[in-house]
Amino acid sequence: MKVIGFSRQDSFGLGETGAMLNPKARWVLRHEGDIIMDIGYGVHGARTLNLVEGADESPELKVLAVVNYTRPMTNSPERVVDYLQGLGRVDGIIANTHLGDETTLEIICQGNRMIRDTVRQLGMEVIYAAVDQKLAKAIIPGECEIPIKYIHRYMPSAIW
Amino acid sequence: MVAPVTPKSWYLPTKPHKFCPGCGHGIVLKALGENIDELGIQDKTIFGCDIGCSLLSWNFFACDSTQTHHGRTTPVMVGIKRSRPELVTVGYMGDGGGYSIGSQHLVNAAVRNEKLTLILVNNTNYGMTGGQMAPTTLPGQKTETTPYGRDPELTGYPTKGPEFISAITPDSAYVARATVSKYKQLKRFIRNALRNQLEGNGFSFVEVLSTCPTNWRTNAQQTWHFLEDDMEKYFPVGEIKSPFGKGDKTNVAD
Amino acid sequence: MDKVIGDAKKAFITGNETVAWAALAAGAEVMFGYPITPQNEVMHYWTRMAPKYNREFLQTEDEISAGFTVCGAVQSGKKAFTATAGPGNVLMQEPFGMAEAMRLPLVAVIQQRGGPSSGTVVYSQQEVTLTTFGGNGEGMRIVYSTATHQEIYDYTIKAFNVAWKHRFPTFVLGDGYQAKMREPMEMYDPIDKGIEMVAPYPLIGLGGEIGVDREPAHLCNIYSLEEELYEVVLKHAAEYEALSPSIVEWTEGECEDADIIILSHGVVSRAADDAVKALRAQGIKASYFRPITLRPFPQQALRDAIARSGAKKLLVAESAYGQLERLTRQEIYGETIKIETLFKPGVGIIDNDIINKVKSVL
Numbered sequence: 001m002k003v004i005g006f007s008r009q010d011s012f013g014l015g016e017t018g019a020m021l022n023p024k025a026r027w028v029l030r031h032e033g034d035i036i037m038d039i040g041y042g043v044h045g046a047r048t049l050n051l052v053e054g055a056d057e058s059p060e061l062k063v064l065a066v067v068n069y070t071r072p073m074t075n076s077p078e079r080v081v082d083y084l085q086g087l088g089r090v091d092g093i094i095a096n097t098h099l100g101d102e103t104t105l106e107i108i109c110q111g112n113r114m115i116r117d118t119v120r121q122l123g124m125e126v127i128y129a130a131v132d133q134k135l136a137k138a139i140i141p142g143e144c145e146i147p148i149k150y151i152h153r154y155m156p157s158a159i160w
Numbered sequence: 161m162v163a164p165v166t167p168k169s170w171y172l173p174t175k176p177h178k179f180c181p182g183c184g185h186g187i188v189l190k191a192l193g194e195n196i197d198e199l200g201i202q203d204k205t206i207f208g209c210d211i212g213c214s215l216l217s218w219n220f221f222a223c224d225s226t227q228t229h230h231g232r233t234t235p236v237m238v239g240i241k242r243s244r245p246e247l248v249t250v251g252y253m254g255d256g257g258g259y260s261i262g263s264q265h266l267v268n269a270a271v272r273n274e275k276l277t278l279i280l281v282n283n284t285n286y287g288m289t290g291g292q293m294a295p296t297t298l299p300g301q302k303t304e305t306t307p308y309g310r311d312p313e314l315t316g317y318p319t320k321g322p323e324f325i326s327a328i329t330p331d332s333a334y335v336a337r338a339t340v341s342k343y344k345q346l347k348r349f350i351r352n353a354l355r356n357q358l359e360g361n362g363f364s365f366v367e368v369l370s371t372c373p374t375n376w377r378t379n380a381q382q383t384w385h386f387l388e389d390d391m392e393k394y395f396p397v398g399e400i401k402s403p404f405g406k407g408d409k410t411n412v413a414d
Numbered sequence: 415m416d417k418v419i420g421d422a423k424k425a426f427i428t429g430n431e432t433v434a435w436a437a438l439a440a441g442a443e444v445m446f447g448y449p450i451t452p453q454n455e456v457m458h459y460w461t462r463m464a465p466k467y468n469r470e471f472l473q474t475e476d477e478i479s480a481g482f483t484v485c486g487a488v489q490s491g492k493k494a495f496t497a498t499a500g501p502g503n504v505l506m507q508e509p510f511g512m513a514e515a516m517r518l519p520l521v522a523v524i525q526q527r528g529g530p531s532s533g534t535v536v537y538s539q540q541e542v543t544l545t546t547f548g549g550n551g552e553g554m555r556i557v558y559s560t561a562t563h564q565e566i567y568d569y570t571i572k573a574f575n576v577a578w579k580h581r582f583p584t585f586v587l588g589d590g591y592q593a594k595m596r597e598p599m600e601m602y603d604p605i606d607k608g609i610e611m612v613a614p615y616p617l618i619g620l621g622g623e624i625g626v627d628r629e630p631a632h633l634c635n636i637y638s639l640e641e642e643l644y645e646v647v648l649k650h651a652a653e654y655e656a657l658s659p660s661i662v663e664w665t666e667g668e669c670e671d672a673d674i675i676i677l678s679h680g681v682v683s684r685a686a687d688d689a690v691k692a693l694r695a696q697g698i699k700a701s702y703f704r705p706i707t708l709r710p711f712p713q714q715a716l717r718d719a720i721a722r723s724g725a726k727k728l729l730v731a732e733s734a735y736g737q738l739e740r741l742t743r744q745e746i747y748g749e750t751i752k753i754e755t756l757f758k759p760g761v762g763i764i765d766n767d768i769i770n771k772v773k774s775v776l
Binding site for chain 1: 289290
């Protein structure tokens with residue numbers, strides 16, 4: 001996996017995480033292979049894709065909104081709708097409900113079900129739910145009625 | 161590999177620079193660098209920068225440079241110039257460093273007609289810290305601290321810096337507003353601002369309208385449109401005060 | 415006061431977002447602020463939510479203004495707060511000083527970053543001296559050093575109550591790591607936990623007709639005679655000292671019988687906690703002491719812990735070059751326990767750092 005971004009040593013005087021756009025990031029869609037773009041917060045939502053050359057013309061590009069039902073900005077149907085409508089272009093939803101180390105099966109399923117029901121009213125589907133690998137044994141496939149992809153966390157001790 | 165032609169006063173070990181793709185800083189610094197070369201002042205130019213994206217220029221030039229604090233570039237340059245008048249002090253800052261936290265220093269340096277050359281890059285937001293409102297943010301513009309659009313009733317109208325600087329300076333000052341979309345004019349205005357210091361006349365100030373596609377979240381077309389159509393509605397480009405001939409506010413293509 | 419959170423709920427958010435929600439829940443009516451990393455998101459979240467809860471915001475021209483606008487707001491009787499870091503904290507010492515002098519219930523959240531000067535935008539514990547004793551006064555301030563997001567929430571709410579009840583500027587001292595990392599915490603409306611929010615009241619704009627209903631209010635922070643100032647400072651000091659026993663907070667562990675006490679605050683105390691567990695498991699008698707209030711400092715509790723534990727060494731671990739150590743030494747003057755130090759200015763401290771240091775000094 002190749003990471004395109006500034007290393008910390010290069011981030012002299014960095015005002016905030018991700019404040020500076022790495023020139024390579026502008027042209028990522030010209031690379032061969034699969035590309036995942038992590039687009040963070042901001043008042044402009046999906047308009048951030050304006051910074052990626054060819055984003056509006058790419059037939060393969062999918063814009064997926066990651067929603068965690070434990071985040072206050074998306075912890076009710078109204079807030080989820082508000083949030084998604086404020087984003088702009090959204091092609092699909094990834095349900096990412098979790099509470100860090102305090103995540104339980106119940107929290108995941110309850111939250112993700114709310115997300116699924118809410119987005120259905122907007123004509124969207126939850127493509128999959130992201131769940132920490134550590135909970136793999138606790139979850140019965142199909143229990144939450146949403147396909148699951150398990151996450152392996154590589155940096156559990158990282159502070160940020 | 162073919163390398164682009166760069167000014168001699170640019171410091172090559174720090175190139176390519178770290179400014180975002182589409183950022184106007186590179187254009188301004190090139191105009192400044194070419195002028196430093198043409199005027200032959202590389203060895204006696206002191207380059208001071210602020211906090212914010214201008215910070216990235218701290219080791220940009222092959223000139224003695226000092227990075228200061230947010231808004232404090234102006235007083236540091238005053239300290240240098242008053243102690244060593246033979247040096248050419250060039251202060252470089254953004255709209256926040258000049259018109260917000262640095263405004264009291266800017267105003268007072270202007271009133272005292274300090275013989276500095278200040279270049280202020282105006283991109284209507286606080287870029288380095290993630291896109292908050294700046295004094296020059298346009299009405300209705302969304303930023304991280306005006307998520308619903310800037311309301312001039314609550315936060316005032318965009319600051320017109322060169323206009324107020326012109327009002328408080330004597331006729332020996334040089335005050336202009338340039339734009340990165342008109343390079344030759346930008347270069348000419350910076351040259352005049354340096355000349356004004358070299359001739360010992362007075363305060364020299366150039367605001368430069370510049371681009372920030374990263375925080376504006378705009379593609380190339382939208383970026384130019386915002387710069388040329390939207391920003392110039394609020395910020396007229398031209399020389400406002402010049403000891404070198406009639407200051408004229410029309411866009412003059414050189 | 416309308417409820418903001420509704421049913422208490424667990425949330426997975428950053429420290430900065432926590433501050434914004436806590437201030438909303440505490441009934442803060444206005445925030446004044448200026449961008450500086452790493453606290454910008456406090457403003458980002460506040461500006462998004464403020465209109466929904468009828469709260470106000472102004473991004474001021476700088477931090478000096480942000481501090482003074484909060485002073486003005488609280489004088490007029492509105493709950494107000496600000497947040498800052500590093501050089502912004504330095505600038506705010508002038509308004510914080512005025513708040514000390516005029517006994518204003520100012521609340522400020524400090525997210526420490528590397529210092530001095532622009533330092534780093536990331537993290538440190540190098541603003542302890544500044545936040546506890548900055549300004550040209552005697553440090554009549556209340557400073558809470560938080561270690562978890564739950565504490566950021568709880569103590570931000572508490573800060574408003576303590577400030578308005580006792581009228582000393584009150585600070586929540588966090589850092590860049592707390593500001594940016596995410597962890598689970600529980601949000602709630604204070605009333606649901608039986609926390610009564612102290613009502614604000616004005617010092618000016620008191621209503622009624624002057625000369626008829628009341629005299630005008632004349633507030634000042636300057637005096638003609640040395641003796642006048644002397645009386646005021648002593649009066650404030652007396653109130654502060656009388657208040658201290660009920661305000662000090664700390665936690666300690668394993669201090670019944672220990673060879674070494676690890677003293678730390680903020681996030682470093684989490685590493686100290688883990689280190690003590692690991693050391694004990696290896697048969698090393700380590701304990702920890704964590705001041706939560708840095709001002710007033712829980713000096714009696716620390717003296718008691720030292721006496722009770724029989725420890726011969728006190729290891730001060732901080733992401734600074736001696737700010738906590740100097741504060742501690744001044745507070746426990748007279749104690750003969752040997753002080754060891756683990757100074758990592760601007761750098762995070764993990765349990766292994768502390769474990770290795772303990773082993774090297776015992």
